[in-house]
Amino acid sequence: MKQLFIDTAHRHLTVACVENGVIVSLIHQEAFKSQSEKVMNAIDECFKQAMWQPRQLQSVVLTEGPGSYTGVRIAMTIAKVLASVAPITIYTTTSLQLIAGSNMNTFVLIDARSARVYGGLVDEGRLVDDASIYTIEQVQQLKETHPHWQFVGDLHLIGESDRWMDIEDGILTCIKNARVVDDIDALIPLYLKSNQEYQL
Amino acid sequence: MSNKSLICAIETSCDETAIAFIADGSKVLSNVVSSQIDTHRGFGGVMPEVASRLHIEQISLVLKEAIEKSGVTMEDVDAIAFTQGPGLIGSLHIGVLASKTLAWYYQKPLVPIHHIAGHIYANAFVTEIQFPLLALVVSGGHTELVYMKEDYNFEILGTTQDDAIGEAYDKVARVMELGYPGGPAIDALAKQGTTQYVLPRVRTEKPLDFSFSGLKSAVLQLVLKEERHGRELDKANLAYAFQEAVLDEVLFKTKKALETVEVRQVVLAGGVSANSRLRERLTRMMDGYPDIALSIPPLWCTTDNAAMIGAAGAVAFKKGIRADFSTSAKAGYDLEV
Ligand SMILES: [Zn+2]
Numbered sequence: 001m002k003q004l005f006i007d008t009a010h011r012h013l014t015v016a017c018v019e020n021g022v023i024v025s026l027i028h029q030e031a032f033k034s035q036s037e038k039v040m041n042a043i044d045e046c047f048k049q050a051m052w053q054p055r056q057l058q059s060v061v062l063t064e065g066p067g068s069y070t071g072v073r074i075a076m077t078i079a080k081v082l083a084s085v086a087p088i089t090i091y092t093t094t095s096l097q098l099i100a101g102s103n104m105n106t107f108v109l110i111d112a113r114s115a116r117v118y119g120g121l122v123d124e125g126r127l128v129d130d131a132s133i134y135t136i137e138q139v140q141q142l143k144e145t146h147p148h149w150q151f152v153g154d155l156h157l158i159g160e161s162d163r164w165m166d167i168e169d170g171i172l173t174c175i176k177n178a179r180v181v182d183d184i185d186a187l188i189p190l191y192l193k194s195n196q197e198y199q200l
Numbered sequence: 201m202s203n204k205s206l207i208c209a210i211e212t213s214c215d216e217t218a219i220a221f222i223a224d225g226s227k228v229l230s231n232v233v234s235s236q237i238d239t240h241r242g243f244g245g246v247m248p249e250v251a252s253r254l255h256i257e258q259i260s261l262v263l264k265e266a267i268e269k270s271g272v273t274m275e276d277v278d279a280i281a282f283t284q285g286p287g288l289i290g291s292l293h294i295g296v297l298a299s300k301t302l303a304w305y306y307q308k309p310l311v312p313i314h315h316i317a318g319h320i321y322a323n324a325f326v327t328e329i330q331f332p333l334l335a336l337v338v339s340g341g342h343t344e345l346v347y348m349k350e351d352y353n354f355e356i357l358g359t360t361q362d363d364a365i366g367e368a369y370d371k372v373a374r375v376m377e378l379g380y381p382g383g384p385a386i387d388a389l390a391k392q393g394t395t396q397y398v399l400p401r402v403r404t405e406k407p408l409d410f411s412f413s414g415l416k417s418a419v420l421q422l423v424l425k426e427e428r429h430g431r432e433l434d435k436a437n438l439a440y441a442f443q444e445a446v447l448d449e450v451l452f453k454t455k456k457a458l459e460t461v462e463v464r465q466v467v468l469a470g471g472v473s474a475n476s477r478l479r480e481r482l483t484r485m486m487d488g489y490p491d492i493a494l495s496i497p498p499l500w501c502t503t504d505n506a507a508m509i510g511a512a513g514a515v516a517f518k519k520g521i522r523a524d525f526s527t528s529a530k531a532g533y534d535l536e537v
Contacts (some may be wrong), residue, residue, distance in 0.1 A: 036293055036528050037527075039297075040301070040525035040526070041526055043304065044304060054304060057305075069249065069290070070289075070293060073256050073290075073294060074297055077259060077294050077301070078301045080260040081260065081263060081298045081301040081305075082301060082305060084260040084263045085263070085305065087307070121354045125264060141385065184260050185260050185261050188253070
């Protein structure tokens with residue numbers, strides 16, 4: 001099965017062509033606030049490297065969030081459009097699972113701005129807790145109370161160096177655990193903040 | 201130049217998710233618009249993040265419906281035209297990405313369109329557009345006098361120095377507690393009004409520019425003054441006074457523009473072109489210019505939609521205007537390039 005993996009939720013842009021559990025081509029680059037400009041060329045380039053035609057695509061696996069709102073909508077727009085016009089099956093996973101990969105007891109944190117993070121515990125590719133919003137203090141408390149967890153992601157927010165795990169492991173683990181989307185029209189990003197919070 | 205083309209057009213610049221299929225620049229094969237107005241009414245105006253969220257909820261439904269109703273397939277399409285800007289950046293992104301995805305999957309050219317060009321070319325659905333022309337563009341985001349000496353050539357003669365005309369209507373409607381959007385409410389109420397209140401004349405430095413913020417403050421002051429004097433406000437008469445003052449300004453500047461450029465046609469464009477009093481007064485004013493044709497877009501094509509982007513797209517496509525995969529949404533986007 002010819003699968004396209006896309007993640008635009010965070011400051012990296014990740015695009016990969018994957019066939020039967022093997023990464024055929026991969027673009028993983030820093031793309032802070034420029035995913036929208038870079039994503040289509042990255043997809044095109046990945047397909048060329050894999051020597052695939054767009055029409056051969058059978059499924060798309062994307063991260064539904066959490067992350068930048070503009071970012072998560074990028075991959076989702078592409079997936080929704082493709083599934084609307086062609087028999088392409090869509091699967092979703094989370095950006096936390098992508099970052100954690102197959103590692104055990106890994107708490108992933110992603111900058112959610114305003115001294116908050118999107119976070120969640122991932123164990124061997126599965127989300128233990130639902131992704132949620134934490135304050136920096138809460139993350140620091142979790143770190144103290146759970147010495148056997150490893151913390152990865154935007155660690156600069158808790159005064160450490162950012163830490164990223166192996167992206168290929170992340171992609172393959174995500175594909176293994178991704179959930180199929182039955183109703184493409186009902187698919188929405190994992191925002192973790194409701195519309196009502198925008199009421200003036 | 202042959203006008204044969206089939207354009208798939210996508211518009212998401214504000215609060216409508218819209219996709220259309222347009223043949224030969226003026227035949228509407230399908231024109232699907234999903235409006236968010238009911239949601240934004242609850243907020244009293246368009247909330248940008250909420251608008252982006254609704255676009256992504258609607259995009260697949262609108263796309264499927266537009267294709268199905270068109271009776272054509274994506275393979276038949278010559279190009280994908282999309283609104284590049286101006287507009288809400290998060291909203292624009294959805295349409296731009298949807299367009300790029302289709303262009304990539306079907307290997308079709310991408311044609312970037314300025315939203316205002318779309319409003320102007322909406323007139324192609326009712327008339328043959330003649331050049332040179334003067335377009336009066338009036339909407340929630342724009343108030344512009346645009347001179348076009350030929351097809352797809354735009355020169356802005358005048359623009360607003362503060363609020364757009366539709367924005368002024370919304371703000372005044374809020375002061376008068378008429379709800380959102382303000383344009384239709386004021387237009388309807390003004391019909392029952394008469395000349396009781398007098399609002400000051402607008403002054404702008406550049407002769408063809410518009411200004412509405414002074415008028416908006418004058419309305420607020422008048423409301424407060426009536427309150428102070430314990431007099432009941434006649435809302436219909438205030439709606440009448442405000443609407444007449446706004447239209448005086450708009451028509452006066454249009455007249456001034458006609459003194460500076462020689463044109464064969466005047467076209468009205470934009471959401472506020474649905475205003476019944478504007479249509480009436482502009483028509484009457486243009487009776488004084490028997491050599492200049494007047495085009496007023498059909499009501500269905502005054503508010504934002506993708507058919508108009510397809511009409512402009514057909515022209516831009518023939519002109520060879522193209523975007524590549526790295527193209528992006530432009531919240532602020534110059535028409536004159
Ligand atoms: Zn508009």
